[in-house]
Amino acid sequence: MPQVTPLPLKQLTTLRTGGAPARMIDAHTTEELVDALREVWAGGDDWFVLGGGSNLFVGDEPYDGTVIRILTNGIETLASPNPGHVRVRVQAGHNWDDFVAWTVETGLAGVEAMSGIPGTVGAAPVQNVGAYGQETVQTLVEVELFDEGDENPVTVPAADLELGFRTSVLKNHYGDIAPRRAVILSATFELEMVGHAERVVRGEQLRAALGLDADQAVSIQWIRDHVLATRARKGMVLDDADPDTYSAGSFFQNAVVTAAFARTLPDECPRWPVAPDPNPVQVIALAEFTGAVPPLATSEPDVKVSCGWLIEHAGIGKGFHLPRSRAGLSTKHALALTNRGGASAAEIAELARYIRGRVSAEFGLEMQPEPVLIGVEL
Template sequence: MELASFTTAGVGGPARKLVATGSEQEIIDAVGAADDAGEPLLILAGGSNLIISDAGFDGTVVRITSSGFTVNDDDATCGGVMVKVQAGQDWDELVEYTVRHAFSGLETLSGIPGSTGATPVQNVGAYGSDVSQTIATVRTWDRETRTIKSFTNFELKFGYRTSLLKHTTVNGSPRYVVLSVEFQLGLGRMGKPIKYAELARALDLPVGGRAYATDVRRAVLKLRSAKGMVLDPPDRDTWSTGSFFTNPIVSDSEASVLPVDAPRFPAGEEGKVKLSAAWLIENAGFTKGFGLETPRDKGTGGSSGSDAGVHSVGGRASLSTKHTLAVTNRGGASAEDLLRIARLVADGVERVFGVRLHPEPLLISCSL
């Protein structure tokens, strides 16, 4: 079966073997069977952060479909509630539930597609928050020792869009397979202080101000929808992996040679700053909708990085018409089409500014 149907970008060739797993034990059994057979292994859940090769995956794909969560509010010492979530649980369904039940901490992460089990791997974040701020523990299957292993927040070594779980994953094959995630959330209808200026403006608040979590969720969904970052099948701008590139973190000296109006943000590391990938892309000359010609036979060739078959707007693959950080499937695009757009953008930014952009999604059996 083509894996494209299980990814938000709508690309990816066939799997040699596809196994659906709806419980923790089924996940462990399927992973163990693949390991016993010496098969390459790919873990797939929401498919929102993957670009899978057009050739597909020559091994076992374990599709995690476990769902559900439990709330424990018995322990008053934690200052809130503990919510244990199965790895395959839809992320935004969880966020909506927590907001409606006055559990605070996840409201700014509304509208992000994908599964809960993927969130600690990438340390998923948006609008000034990330999951490292609320994750208490992650329960995993350690494929090396063949035992259950639980990690505390500290042990996960969270960083910007990364974690120990990501560092120990190769080509979509993790050492530690996430089984469930436990969050510690506050109690109350007010959301956490708003750290992100764009969201603060949308809520008519100063940075650091607070609003009802329901209002925060509504504002976040509106902002994300305007950028094509909330899944909506009729809207081709949402056929993507979300932001394709991470915001680059560079040294102060590297940042000093950039134009003075290039945005800079604290990176959490001494002597380093975070840049805006979107600003770099746009100011390197790539507009919203920058894409490939269609149909395929109009000079697209096959050489990666070539500008043949590229024009300013439209085509079967392009940057989003709403947001230059997303590479989108306009209909009939291949994985290579999306990667070609990404290569052109990354090469162009490096040529103009000397900064190399790096992909946020996992690239399975393919590369930039």
């Protein structure tokens, strides 16, 4: 068993908080990862897996449990049943942006707009990571999954993960335990073989973010380069020299609200309609069926609203920090809570509570944290 001397979690998380766990295991292969999980589950100890540490907010006290670091690596190319496409199976510990860079170099489209997102491939399906109109759900085919307490891993289709806006059945949301306690061992994606030629960008949100006309053609390398530059300007590409990147990315996720609630917000608040289910299912009990199918009830689609805009218009600007606190908002991005250098988890939590309360008081919206919180309360 590859047990190692535990490192303080502040050295392994991008928010740079967290004490050392009681026990730490480094899993460099799938076999080591499976064996480590079996042992920890059999012992009944508290545990969690750690990839890139970019979506974790860990408390100051030492963690009384086992941390398993997923350090597996590798990409395998597979055949696809769909012409013009290829499938790739990627190990869970593989760096996400390294994977995206590989797809672009290989001429495969489907994840290039998610360039620069920190973390590992195994973490991407857990919260259905996305950027500029691309999301994991659009290309994910299946995952190799090991459910807690089971004998062996299983291959699970993407549909079984119930991927939604920054969520899945595998994610621990603040205040809730994930419906399915399991660890991703690998993920398989289906990507389009487009080569390196220029082509028209399909996604309206991506075109808008990159300033492209509807019929303007660019290569996937051009998209990657410009997405990385855009994210860097927002302090969303990890850089040891820039404290604005000492964060967990967007600390609060943009809220999906009803159309009626969205109308209570100022007209200037950016918003985007959430696409309704194109194939709604209507179930009619056989005993109640009269031979006629009633029309489906229709409703306005939900709306995604910008929590960054709400924060700033609640009077909390970029670079804000509480007196004598070493935690503050990024100077570039109002959704990123940052560790300005040596901040404790308590300081970051205090700032998060303050911002959350101000937005709630001003707009009646309770923002939800996006990172997984371990040993921290807001």
